[in-house]
Structures are given as structure tokens and as C-alpha cells.
Amino acid sequence: MSTSGSGARNARIIDITHSLREGLPVWDSFHRGLGKLVHQVESIANGSIANASELKKMGVHTGTHVDSPSHFLEDAFLAGVDTSNGLDLGILNGPVLVVEAPRETNISGSVIKDIVPQGVKRVLFRTLNTDRRLMWNPEFVTDYTAITGEGAEYIAEKTQLKLVGVDYLSAAVYEALARSHKALLRKGVILVEGLNLDNVDTGMYTLHCLPLRLVGSDGSPTRCILTD
Numbered sequence: 001m002s003t004s005g006s007g008a009r010n011a012r013i014i015d016i017t018h019s020l021r022e023g024l025p026v027w028d029s030f031h032r033g034l035g036k037l038v039h040q041v042e043s044i045a046n047g048s049i050a051n052a053s054e055l056k057k058m059g060v061h062t063g064t065h066v067d068s069p070s071h072f073l074e075d076a077f078l079a080g081v082d083t084s085n086g087l088d089l090g091i092l093n094g095p096v097l098v099v100e101a102p103r104e105t106n107i108s109g110s111v112i113k114d115i116v117p118q119g120v121k122r123v124l125f126r127t128l129n130t131d132r133r134l135m136w137n138p139e140f141v142t143d144y145t146a147i148t149g150e151g152a153e154y155i156a157e158k159t160q161l162k163l164v165g166v167d168y169l170s171a172a173v174y175e176a177l178a179r180s181h182k183a184l185l186r187k188g189v190i191l192v193e194g195l196n197l198d199n200v201d202t203g204m205y206t207l208h209c210l211p212l213r214l215v216g217s218d219g220s221p222t223r224c225i226l227t228d
Helices: 074-078 109-115 128-132 149-158 174-186
Strands: 013-015 038-042 052-055 065-067 093-100 122-126 163-165 190-193 203-211 219-227
Touching (some): 065 203, 149 174, 174 190
Parallel strands (some): 093 122, 122 163, 163 190
Antiparallel strands (some): 013 219, 065 219, 093 203
């Protein structure tokens, strides 16, 4: 990617999307990760004029993905909110702050107060999950680092955050899935989960995140990059 005009320079692109690969951890799958996803249905070698494949069996909250409000909010689901109409691209793209979360605790209100300056609109949390390489482990774990129920309510009530990104499959701790998700989604905070922050330093970047427009879906795989 490049800019134009006087003083132009090439912008660095950092892909923070996990490849959809066999063995990617899957929510609540404790013994095996994602199975074979891409299946070839036509091949030049077998006489077809082109190679063609199809996708089989993958949840919409697999890998790097975005939650629709309808994931946890039944009123949004009944109103037809999905990833084709319920995600603001203006929020999914723009300046973002990458921060290091403390390694000895989950992300509480006091942690957020300490590491996310007031006025920030988008934040990505690089946590112990990245150090543990959890997104590279086929076995799903429940002791991942994420936002507590109280932390989610702090974000909703005390900050200007509109987007929160995390480096495992859920922004919410396992013990407070509904409480955390509902507090954030009800406030209009977009959640980007399963990010690959292995090679990302702390600091300000520009986020570009484009989920698929899946009609009727409560989540969507997404491609996310950072530029600086």
C-alpha cells in the first residue's frame, strides 16, 4: 500500500488475521481444532476447465471474526440485525491503539483505566494469550485472558471506546460471557476476536477490518490489517 503526493512513503501493512487452517482452535472444542474447510469439487487434472472449491462446516465465530449485536442480544436478532447491516464500517476502520494487558490478571475496569487513555475510540489488547500462543493450539481452553463483566461495564459506562479487539476467541472471560458481551454490544461496541497480534508492537496504527456481509448471521469471519 502506498500514499501519493509530495513526501509520499510506503505504508507498512501488518496482517493481524489468522489463516483459516486445519487445527485452528474452535470454541468449546476441547479435543480437536478446525477440520478440513476447503474441498475441491472440480479440477483441471480430472478434466475440468478450471479448479473450483467449496467451503464446508465452519462456525461464523471461527478464527479472526466480528460479532454482530444479535450474537447475544435477542431483540437485535428479532429485529433482523446481522453482519450485513449491523456493523458500522466507520468504526471498523480508523485509528486504533494497541496496548499490552497485564499478564497476571484479566482485563478489569482498573486495568482499562490504567492502560487505555480517555478519548480513545478503538483498542486492541495484546495479552498473555499471545505469549501462550493459544490461537496456535488446536485444543480450546477456558483460562484465556479477556474482559471481565465489571470491565465490560466500565468500558460501556466510563469510556468512549467503540471497538475492542482481543487475541483469543472471545472478548469476554469464560465465566462472564453473557454479562460482558451484553454490556458491550448493548452500548454499540464492536468486538473483533481471534486477532493475530504475534508481531505487533504497542502504539497507534490505522485499523482496516472488513467482515463478510452474511445475511441472518450473528458473526462473520473478517480480514483485518494494521497500517502505520
